[in-house]
Amino acid sequence: MRFSIKLLAGLHANYPSASCTLDHRSPLELLVATILSAQCTDERVNRLTKDLFRKYRKASDYVRVPREELELDIRPSGFFRNKARSIAAACEAIMDRHGGKVPDRMDDLIQLAGVGRKTANVLLGSWFGKPAITVDTHVKRLSGRMGLTHQTDPVQIERDLMRILPDGEWTFFSHSMILHGRQVCKARRPGCEDCFLVDDCPFPGSSEGKKFISPK
Numbered sequence: 636m637r638f639s640i641k642l643l644a645g646l647h648a649n650y651p652s653a654s655c656t657l658d659h660r661s662p663l664e665l666l667v668a669t670i671l672s673a674q675c676t677d678e679r680v681n682r683l684t685k686d687l688f689r690k691y692r693k694a695s696d697y698v699r700v701p702r703e704e705l706e707l708d709i710r711p712s713g714f715f716r717n718k719a720r721s722i723a724a725a726c727e728a729i730m731d732r733h734g735g736k737v738p739d740r741m742d743d744l745i746q747l748a749g750v751g752r753k754t755a756n757v758l759l760g761s762w763f764g765k766p767a768i769t770v771d772t773h774v775k776r777l778s779g780r781m782g783l784t785h786q787t788d789p790v791q792i793e794r795d796l797m798r799i800l801p802d803g804e805w806t807f808f809s810h811s812m813i814l815h816g817r818q819v820c821k822a823r824r825p826g827c828e829d830c831f832l833v834d835d836c837p838f839p840g841s842s843e844g845k846k847f848i849s850p851k
């Protein structure tokens with residue numbers, strides 16, 4: 636518990652305005668951008684959605700357009716056929732079951748094609764203002780290194796994190812951990828020497844961690 640308090644204080648001090656880095660002005664735009672961000676950088680998605688969101692404004696726009704055209708429009712994000720299928724199917728369900736509006740409940744969101752808990756939590760936390768922990772690759776890696784969880788399954792990790800963090804911090808925690816993972820605690824080589832947690836994080840001293848610290 637003491638560690639999680641120190642961690643939160645450090646995250647607030649180092650990433651005071653951490654927030655979603657996918658550009659969006661509506662829940663539909665955030666949903667589409669999140670689907671596009673799989674295996675793609677947020678920067679690339681933001682470049683792509685600048686024009687995409689000018690062309691596609693409503694859920695029905697993604698459904699009515701020929702699939703090949705949507706694929707072409709999102710091609711730079713990679714895996715464009717799967718993503719186009721997911722976006723079109725999710726938008727169809729949004730029209731059929733939710734009157735064209737993106738639902739704001741986890742149970743409804745995860746029924747949409749291409750929407751798992753991760754994407755649903757992005758929507759809940761970053762648009763609907765509900766406490767939500769997004770377990771992406773950074774949150775998963777860092778939570779393990781920091782000893783916040785011993786689980787590897789994202790749903791179990793989310794549960795562990797929900798248990799030890801106050802719900803008012805969940806959304807901020809996800810955004811700031813993602814930034815910390817991108818900037819400091821990188822996958823290939825964590826920058827422990829420059830990290831505010833170096834004295835408390837179990838990772839640098841663990842047998843796995845030692846190999847990342849170059850001998851002086």
Ligand code: SF4
Pocket residue numbers: 777780781819820821825826827828830831832833836837838839
């Ligand atoms: S001390 Fe190292 S392993 Fe721990 S959070 Fe910081 S960079 Fe990551």
